[in-house]
Amino acid sequence: MIYEADIIQRKKLSSMFENIDSTIILSCLQGHMGTAWVDDLENPTVAQITVGIFVFYAGNPHTKEAEELLYNLHDFTLAIVNDDTWKDRIESVHQGSIQKFQRYRFEKNPDHFDRNYLQNLLSHLPKGYELKKIDASLAQEPSLHELSEDFICQFQSIEDFMNRGVGFAVLHNGKVVCGATSFSVYNDGIEIEIATHPEYRRKNLATVTAAALILYCLDIGIYSNWDGANMESVLLAEKLGYILKESYDTYFIDTKVKE
Incomplete structure (x- = not known):
C-alpha cells in the first residue's frame, strides 16, 4: 500500500532525493506544490514525487510498493531517476509505452x-x-x-x-x-x-x-x-x-x- 505524504512528512524524503539535482523536487519537498507518495509515512523506504508532468523516484525499487508507485501516474509523464536499477524497473514495468531521451541540466x-x-x-x-x-x-x-x-x-x-x-x-x-x-x-x-x-x-x-x-x-x-x-x-x-x-x-x- 502507498500513502500520500503531507508537507511535514515530506521533509523525511530529503536524503532519498539528494542525489537528483532538480529544483522541481525542492518545490515538492519544501511544500510549495506537487505531491509525494511513500510506502510508509514514518519510515519510508521508497518514494515518488510528482509536480505537473514530472515524476521522480528514489529508494528501494524492488518492493511491491515501488511497482505500485510506478503505476501511480498521469496519462503522460516524464519520469526521472538517478539509479540504473530504477531505470531498469521503469523500462520493465512500462515496456512498450516509454520513450527514453536526454534532458540537460545547467550549473x-x-x-x-x-x-x-x-x-x-x-x-x-x-x-x-x-x-x-x-x-x-x-x-x-x-x-x-x-x-x-x-x-x-x-x-x-x-x-x-x-x-x-x-x-x-x-x-x-x-x-x-x-x-x-x-x-x-x-x-x-x-x-x-x-x-x-x-x-x-x-x-x-x-x-x-x-x-x-x-x-x-x-x-x-x-x-x-x-x-x-x-x-x-x-x-x-x-x-x-x-x-x-x-x-x-x-x-x-x-x-x-x-x-
Missing part, C-alpha cells in the same frame, strides 16, 4: 549572468511586438494558455500565480506569441517554463522574454533555473549565460498505450 550560479548583456538583449525585440510582465489580466488571456498549459497550471489559481509566481510575455496584435514563466517555485527561486508560437520563432522572442524573466529574478534575489528539453533549449540557455552541467536520462511514459 546553478547567479554569478554566471551578465546583467548588462541581458539588459541589452531586451533591445532585440522586433518592431511591432510588446514585452509585458504577466499581470492578472494577461494571466487570463486564452492565447497564453494555448501557447503552453504549463505556464500557470501548477498554481492553485491565477491569484495564487500572481502571489507566488512570475512571468513575462511578448504580444503581437494583442495575442501572446511567446512566454516565460515560473513553472514551479521553491524557497530560493523558480523553474523556468518557456514557449514560442511556431509561427513566431527565429525572431529572438524567446531570448528577449527569458532575459526579462532572469533579470527580474536577479533583481528580487531569487534564482531562475533552466532545464533543457532539447539542444535548441541548450543553445538558448547558453546564449543567456547558463553553463551546461550534464545530460541525463528521461522517460516519457504514455500510460494510455496499455489501455
Whole structure:
C-alpha cells in the first residue's frame, strides 16, 4: 500500500532525493506544490514525487510498493531517476509505452549572468511586438494558455500565480506569441517554463522574454533555473549565460498505450 505524504512528512524524503539535482523536487519537498507518495509515512523506504508532468523516484525499487508507485501516474509523464536499477524497473514495468531521451541540466550560479548583456538583449525585440510582465489580466488571456498549459497550471489559481509566481510575455496584435514563466517555485527561486508560437520563432522572442524573466529574478534575489528539453533549449540557455552541467536520462511514459 502507498500513502500520500503531507508537507511535514515530506521533509523525511530529503536524503532519498539528494542525489537528483532538480529544483522541481525542492518545490515538492519544501511544500510549495506537487505531491509525494511513500510506502510508509514514518519510515519510508521508497518514494515518488510528482509536480505537473514530472515524476521522480528514489529508494528501494524492488518492493511491491515501488511497482505500485510506478503505476501511480498521469496519462503522460516524464519520469526521472538517478539509479540504473530504477531505470531498469521503469523500462520493465512500462515496456512498450516509454520513450527514453536526454534532458540537460545547467550549473546553478547567479554569478554566471551578465546583467548588462541581458539588459541589452531586451533591445532585440522586433518592431511591432510588446514585452509585458504577466499581470492578472494577461494571466487570463486564452492565447497564453494555448501557447503552453504549463505556464500557470501548477498554481492553485491565477491569484495564487500572481502571489507566488512570475512571468513575462511578448504580444503581437494583442495575442501572446511567446512566454516565460515560473513553472514551479521553491524557497530560493523558480523553474523556468518557456514557449514560442511556431509561427513566431527565429525572431529572438524567446531570448528577449527569458532575459526579462532572469533579470527580474536577479533583481528580487531569487534564482531562475533552466532545464533543457532539447539542444535548441541548450543553445538558448547558453546564449543567456547558463553553463551546461550534464545530460541525463528521461522517460516519457504514455500510460494510455496499455489501455
